[in-house]
Amino acid sequence: MNWNDLRYFVVLAGEGTLSGAARKLGKDHTTVARRIDALEQDVGARLFDRLGTGWSLTDAGENLVPVATKIEEDVLAFERQARGDETAHGVVRIAVPPLAGRILFAPRLAELLKDQRHLEYEILGSSVIANLARREADVAVRMATPDQSGLIARKLTNLRHAVYAMRGYTATVPEKDWEFCADGRNTFGDYKQGWVWEQLNRKLPMRVRSDDTHTVLAFVAAGYGLGLLPRYLADEDDRLELVTDDVTNELRKPVWLVVHPDIRRSPAVRMVMDALIKATEAIPDRYKC
Incomplete structure (x- = not known):
């Protein structure tokens, strides 16, 4: 038996689909399927039912999940211990x-x-x-x-954030026309947005949301509106001006x-x-x- 096949088994059992397992393992789905087929031949049992909606564990597969997980943990612990004793190579x-x-x-x-x-x-x-x-x-x-x-x-450390706009934006665009490019990643993004509203004493229209900081910066630098950006990035960009700083470090990351x-x-x-x-x-x- 190839012990590495157990990792494919454990990951596929958790993901439920070939595509999900392949993505997590960094392999293509045909490799995942081939390794599972080989494992089933080695153990002499069918571990998954191949369904149109995904790969579902059989009773035999369900029984083997905790055993395979424990073996995988032991093998990984062995590898980590061995690496911990290596020289700096x-x-x-x-x-x-x-x-x-x-x-x-x-x-x-x-x-x-x-x-x-x-x-x-x-x-x-x-x-x-x-x-x-x-x-x-x-x-x-x-x-x-x-x-x-x-x-x-x-x-x-903690990284600081601040509100930025394109240089000259606040001087040439009336406040009533200001807009905001939002960070749409997670609840922290929502919290940061609420902080901005408090600093400006009003909400701004948001027609752009992005989960990528560079995209937010690009829109702000192009004159779209305001954006909340890490200082280590935005302070180094000559196209931007600082509008509101987080002087109390409420938004530290x-x-x-x-x-x-x-x-x-x-x-x-x-x-x-x-x-x-x-x-x-x-x-x-x-x-x-």
């Missing part, structure tokens, strides 16, 4: 939000690569939270308080460094963690609190 998987990773952390990590030529990085620049227990990443930078048990987390305890002893991982900490220390004070 090999690949370190780093999960970091795309925008902050590119602007705040990539330069410091690049410096480390120049000095440590035996290191390799796999940068997971996605807003999807990587599962460290499953070794989807070795180290993660997160813009939300970690809630997964069993991980070691260190708060790096926490930044956390997260690692699994089994792998934190790895010299390579330790080097990367130190580089991320130094990158945070290098952020100008006006951008953090």
Whole structure:
């Protein structure tokens, strides 16, 4: 039996569809189907019913889910422990939000690569939270308080936000005609929007919502209206002017460094963690609190 097939089984059992499992595993759906077929042949039992709406576990499959999950956890723990005893060589998987990773952390990590030529990085620049227990990443930078048990987390800093407009917008556009480009990602976006209304003492029309900070900045820089943006990004853009600053830091966005305890002893991982900490220390004070 190929023990790696158990991971395909566990993920497909959780997702319920080939496309969902393939997306989570970073494989194509034909590979997932082939690995499940091989596992069924090895165990001599049908584990899934192939339905038009998805893949449904059979009774045999249901019974094997907790067993497979436990085996997978043990195998991953073995791998993490082995990596934790390695010298500073090999690949370190780093999960970091795309925008902050590119602007705040990539330069410091690049410096480390120049000095440590035996290191390799796999940068997971996605807003999807990587599962460290499953070794989807070795180290993660997160813009939300970690809630997964069993991980070691260190708060790096808080990032500041402010309201911006295109340079000259507030002087040439009457206040009654101001509009707002909203962050439509989550409840924090709704909270930020409410804060803006309080600062301006009124609601603004919103004809644009985006879950991408660069898109919000592009609309604001093009003269669409106001937008709430991280200071480390917007202050560096000469096209923008600051309209309302968050002087009380109500909208501070926490930044956390997260690692699994089994792998934190790895010299390579330790080097990367130190580089991320130094990158945070290098952020100008006006951008953090």
